[in-house]
Amino acid sequence: MIDVLVNNWPLFAEGFVSTIELFALAAIGSLVLGTILATMRVSPVPVLRTAGAGYVNIVRNTPLTLVFFFFVFAYPRLGLVELSFFTLAVVSLTVYTAAFVCETVRAGINTVPLGQGEASRALGLTFPQTLISVVVPQAFRSVVPPLTSVMIALLKNTTIAAGFSVHEAGAITPALSERGEPILLGMLWIVIGFLILVLPLSAMQRTLEKRWRVAR
Amino acid sequence: MSSVLYDIPGPKAKARNATFGVVASLVVIAVLGFIGYRFAATGQFDPLKWSWLEYQTIQLDLLNALKATLSAFVVGAALALVFGAVFALARLSDHAWLRAPAAVVVEFFRAIPLVILIFTLYYALPKAGVTVGVFWSLVIGLTLYNGSVLAEVFRAGVEAMPKGQSEAAYALGLRKSQVMTTVLLPQAVRAMLPTIISQLVVLLKDTALGFLITYQELLFEARYLGGLGEFGRPIIPTAMVVAAVYISLCMLLSWLANYLERRNRRKVRYAGAAVAKPTVAETQDELKIDTLQAE
Amino acid sequence: MRVRTLAVGLLVGSLALTACGKQGGPSQLGSAPSQAPATGVTVDGSPTFDKIKARGRVVIGVKQDQPYLGQLNPTTHKYEGFDIEIAKLVAAKLGYGEDKIDYKPIPSQSREQAIQNGDVDFYVGTYTINDKRKQQVSFAGPYYMAGQDLLVRKDDTSITGPTSLKGKKVCSVTGSTPIQRVRDQQLTEPNNIVEFQGYQQCVDQLLSKQVDVVTTDDAILKGYAAQSPDQLKVVGKPFSQEPYGVGLAHDDKALRTKIDDVLQQAEQDGTWKQIYDATLGKSGSPAPTPPQIDRY
Structure with a gap:
């Protein structure tokens, strides 16, 4: 059973390194873009709220494969900056995941009871103070566990890039098939690889969820 | 509009917000305008690139592709619901020999990326002498993954039922299976309906993965039509049309989920006005649904 | 809400269009001169030919997604291309005109299976002759030397x-x-x-x-x-040899010989070149010399 892994070590190693790179870059990108979108959606400016809501509603109802399709096949036709397949994959994952990050963050802000903000304003705290010392610490607690779920989903979603010419973990199965290696055993190793990546994340999620639920 | 972040704006804030509004509108218009300009500049609005829509055979092909997408969705959804129900029951069983393997199966399929699952079915099974074809590779993959997620949803729903429900049912002399099928499950399903439908939206979106194993669904058709030389390779127009179809299908389902959720909530509030602080609980539910959909 | 209305509108619009579609299409494909079906053809000792005769139609396995080789024209729903013209030629020489042909698109990985099952009478579609495949099916031709x-x-x-x-x-x-x-x-x-x-x-x-x-x-x-x-x-510098053949049942030597004859004649009397020029020749690559028929 270990043969499959040893004989194809470069394939597995490169695949997973590439998956982790994709994940890390898209995670950072989507957290930033998602937070910006969430800010738009809770802002007092109607135009920004509409724009944010429009983005979220369209992207959330689009299959990720279609987002990839658009960036990998359609985007190059627009004659803009030329990007590598890897970059296009990062962009697709970022654009898609940002919509979910946005909704999580926004819902998190909404979990902070109205009275908290009103009380802090009554105490004479300025807007940044209200935000930094009252709203964010409370919102953060309820946001992190579901945000971890979004990130786990992102990690699994990176495998779609395999269909768009990025050699990551999802591309291992077809490559094994091409080499005539036993695929089921190969898949077992891929699963183990993903478990190694996912389990710490979900363990963290569970701990945080428990600890912070008690604290509230 | 008052939120935890802002008070109702006064005259000064109103003026400031109005300025922001103007600037924001300009930025949004500029972004959309730039995209439109790039489309126009690269000839995406050229009539030739849209003329494929006029041909009857192509319209029929598109409808067939839509049918392929929907049939993968319908079969996958039906099987996933059955799979979910069976495994939820197994996980709720009193017998450890049933509970443990069910838990392993559900956790296993939830941990694997769906793409890997579909690829394995598509590439590995023919080597083992079983040819399932693209349709079933896709549908089985969708079933195993979404079925496992649904199993957890059902289980959570049943476990969230107030204890009094099952106690009362047992007190009436119902058997274990009767308690489950006539008392707990119907209520749980009703309570979890929005979440279940949200998961079906995920399933619908995931049918597009069939593209990766050349199942001839909408996206595949878009790629094919987008490569036709006689229409100037209209890949952007075809992508736009197919996107519109996908988005409207998913929105329809999402809207149904939201509608059911609102209706449920209204009834609950009406029935039990004493239930305190619904806002926080509601947003938490919303959080759960949202993260579910990211998958 | 507005977005949703727009999306639904688009969907309904596209469905409405279906009711009043254009027929025909802007096909750019020139077609090769069509062959009059031969009459009184007999192929003694060919089980496949007997089956064709009993059916009165010929079923040909083809590719449907290779432009100018074997493609289902999206606007006319007719098959077109070099392989299709070869298939038509063979059918005509067996006595079956265009109106008596049923095309069946078969993807590469199921070609052997389709021929063995008898789902198709023969197969014309970028089918490379090699020894491994010869154990399962037999090949007439080659009719094109690809590389x-x-x-x-x-x-x-x-x-x-x-x-x-x-x-x-x-x-x-x-x-x-x-x-x-x-x-x-x-x-x-x-x-x-x-x-x-x-x-x-x-x-x-x-x-x-x-x-x-x-x-x-x-x-x-x-x-x-x-x-x-x-x-x-x-570029035009092939660096491998992929002889394309007509795939047919493994034990049908009589039909194989007949198709070999048809192909050989077409290569000699210029029909082959006409077919090439009308299809693949549109690429700007001049017609190569047709390959030697390999009768085994």
């Missing part, structure tokens, strides 16, 4: 053959023999190899300059070049 070649953008003069691929992005279908050959012979760096599920996707990427070369059998490449002759060209 791995390179498709590039018309203005690209830097790529002249397999040795000039270093530093170029090379695209082909995931797991296909051509991309394996590029990898094994290290014709380019491993990170310059790009794989997609279909040649069409590679050609798309070639046109939008995301890749520099598409590689596979020259016949397939010529088909794509014929689609856009002012944007693409085939």
Whole structure:
């Protein structure tokens, strides 16, 4: 059973390194873009709220494969900056995941009871103070566990890039098939690889969820 | 509009917000305008690139592709619901020999990326002498993954039922299976309906993965039509049309989920006005649904 | 809400369009002179031919997604291309005109199975003759000598053959023999190899300059070049030999001999060249000499 892994070590190693790179870059990108979108959606400016809501509603109802399709096949036709397949994959994952990050963050802000903000304003705290010392610490607690779920989903979603010419973990199965290696055993190793990546994340999620639920 | 972040704006804030509004509108218009300009500049609005829509055979092909997408969705959804129900029951069983393997199966399929699952079915099974074809590779993959997620949803729903429900049912002399099928499950399903439908939206979106194993669904058709030389390779127009179809299908389902959720909530509030602080609980539910959909 | 209304509107609009579609299409394909069906044809001792006769129609397995080779025209729903013309020619010489042919699209991986099951009477569709396949089916022909070649953008003069691929992005279908050959012979760096599920996707990427070369059998490449002759060209230095044959049942020697005769005659009397010029010839690549029929 270990043969499959040893004989194809470069394939597995490169695949997973590439998956982790994709994940890390898209995670950072989507957290930033998602937070910006969430800010738009809770802002007092109607135009920004509409724009944010429009983005979220369209992207959330689009299959990720279609987002990839658009960036990998359609985007190059627009004659803009030329990007590598890897970059296009990062962009697709970022654009898609940002919509979910946005909704999580926004819902998190909404979990902070109205009275908290009103009380802090009554105490004479300025807007940044209200935000930094009252709203964010409370919102953060309820946001992190579901945000971890979004990130786990992102990690699994990176495998779609395999269909768009990025050699990551999802591309291992077809490559094994091409080499005539036993695929089921190969898949077992891929699963183990993903478990190694996912389990710490979900363990963290569970701990945080428990600890912070008690604290509230 | 008052939120935890802002008070109702006064005259000064109103003026400031109005300025922001103007600037924001300009930025949004500029972004959309730039995209439109790039489309126009690269000839995406050229009539030739849209003329494929006029041909009857192509319209029929598109409808067939839509049918392929929907049939993968319908079969996958039906099987996933059955799979979910069976495994939820197994996980709720009193017998450890049933509970443990069910838990392993559900956790296993939830941990694997769906793409890997579909690829394995598509590439590995023919080597083992079983040819399932693209349709079933896709549908089985969708079933195993979404079925496992649904199993957890059902289980959570049943476990969230107030204890009094099952106690009362047992007190009436119902058997274990009767308690489950006539008392707990119907209520749980009703309570979890929005979440279940949200998961079906995920399933619908995931049918597009069939593209990766050349199942001839909408996206595949878009790629094919987008490569036709006689229409100037209209890949952007075809992508736009197919996107519109996908988005409207998913929105329809999402809207149904939201509608059911609102209706449920209204009834609950009406029935039990004493239930305190619904806002926080509601947003938490919303959080759960949202993260579910990211998958 | 507005977005939703728009989306629904678009959907309804596209459905409404269906009711009043245009017929026919802007097909650019020239067609080869059609052959009058022969009369009184007999092929003694051929079980397949007996079956065709009993049915009164001939069922031919083809490809449906190879432009100018075997393609289902999306606007007319007619099959077109070089392989299709060869199939028509064979059918005509067996006594069956265009109106008596049923085409059946069969993907590459199920060709042997379809022939063995008798789902098709014979198969014409970029079917490379090799010894492994000869154990399961038999081949008439070859009717075309294909070879791995390179498709590039018309203005690209830097790529002249397999040795000039270093530093170029090379695209082909995931797991296909051509991309394996590029990898094994290290014709380019491993990170310059790009794989997609279909040649069409590679050609798309070639046109939008995301890749520099598409590689596979020259016949397939010529088909794509014929689609856009002012944007693409085939380099024309094949570096492998892929003889395309007509696949048929393993034990049907009588029909095989008959089809060999048909192909040989077509190659000699110029019909073969007419077919080539009307289809793959549109790519700008001149007609090669037809291959020697291999009667085994």
